[in-house]
Amino acid sequence: MKRHTIIDRTKCIGCGLCVSDCVSKCITLKDGKAEVNEPFCIGCGHCYALCPQNAVELTGWGEQIPEPSKEQVTPEALMGLMKRRRSTRQFQDKPVPQEVIDQLLEAARYCPTAENHQVVEYIILDEKKAEAEALAVEGMRKAKKVLEKLVPAMALQEIDDHFFFKNAPLVILVTNKAGMDDGLAASYIELMANSLGLGVLYSGFFRVVSKVNPKLKKLLKIRKGYHLTNCMVIGYPKVKYQRVPPRFPVQVRKR
Numbered sequence: 001m002k003r004h005t006i007i008d009r010t011k012c013i014g015c016g017l018c019v020s021d022c023v024s025k026c027i028t029l030k031d032g033k034a035e036v037n038e039p040f041c042i043g044c045g046h047c048y049a050l051c052p053q054n055a056v057e058l059t060g061w062g063e064q065i066p067e068p069s070k071e072q073v074t075p076e077a078l079m080g081l082m083k084r085r086r087s088t089r090q091f092q093d094k095p096v097p098q099e100v101i102d103q104l105l106e107a108a109r110y111c112p113t114a115e116n117h118q119v120v121e122y123i124i125l126d127e128k129k130a131e132a133e134a135l136a137v138e139g140m141r142k143a144k145k146v147l148e149k150l151v152p153a154m155a156l157q158e159i160d161d162h163f164f165f166k167n168a169p170l171v172i173l174v175t176n177k178a179g180m181d182d183g184l185a186a187s188y189i190e191l192m193a194n195s196l197g198l199g200v201l202y203s204g205f206f207r208v209v210s211k212v213n214p215k216l217k218k219l220l221k222i223r224k225g226y227h228l229t230n231c232m233v234i235g236y237p238k239v240k241y242q243r244v245p246p247r248f249p250v251q252v253r254k255r
């Protein structure tokens with residue numbers, strides 16, 4: 001269904017708030033009322049979100065977003081969550097309920113996207129999960145000797161049958177056409193997962209293998225023009241991290 005941004009002229013008071021906040025500069029005031037130059041509108045909904053008269057209607061989206069919580073997330077709580085997150089490689093044998101998966105995807109849905117494209121696509125590995133991991137393991141075992149030359153630490157790694165997904169119950173593959181929205185989406189998923197008591201591993205090696213293994217590519221059925229950019233391995237952690245390891249000081253330069 002075609003999406004439209006429509007101004008209700010009977011409600012519009014011509015305050016110009018939408019005009020000044022429109023990224024596309026596609027809203028102007030005509031005869032004291034806002035008017036949208038639709039072909040240039042990216043449908044971001046800033047005008048809808050901002051209008052004091054609720055005079056903007058966004059049609060064709062198929063739903064009204066219920067008012068989300070306005071509960072203040074304190075900077076301390078957010079910083080705590082960010083510092084306490086750890087790459088999780090040991091998971092409990094406990095499924096992630098569908099409603100929790102839905103919360104992760106809902107978080108991803110609200111991540112910022114360039115030009116409001118919203119094209120990132122997620123693949124949840126379900127009945128193909130074991131087969132996908134087996135194919136990746138096979139490929140990785142073949143490539144190990146070459147990889148060891150590039151990454152010497154690989155010599156210590158045993159490519160066991162669960163090298164990529166670590167027996168985690170949930171694997172979400174993030175795919176994207178171009179740009180960096182996928183990384184933002186993955187980060188949203190990761191933070192939401194942590195707030196829900198889940199642990200996450202970015203299985204970077206799976207991404208690498210998926211790029212060079214035609215059988216795996218075929219199995220994953222990644223949409224034409226898209227690339228697998230993040231493989232997120234998710235589940236309830238088996239271990240509890242007690243403290244935060246040190247990090248390098250943040251590298252900042254002024255120019």
Ligand SMILES: Cc1cc2nc3c(=O)[nH]c(=O)nc-3n(C[C@H](O)[C@H](O)[C@H](O)COP(=O)(O)O)c2cc1C
Binds near residue numbers: 086
């Ligand atoms: C993009 C990305 C890919 C990664 N790929 C892997 C991987 O394939 N296997 C793995 O064990 N860890 C992987 N990691 C986890 C890093 O090794 C991890 O971030 C590092 O050990 C620091 O630990 P921390 O995330 O708990 O702070 C990846 C992390 C990122 C951000």
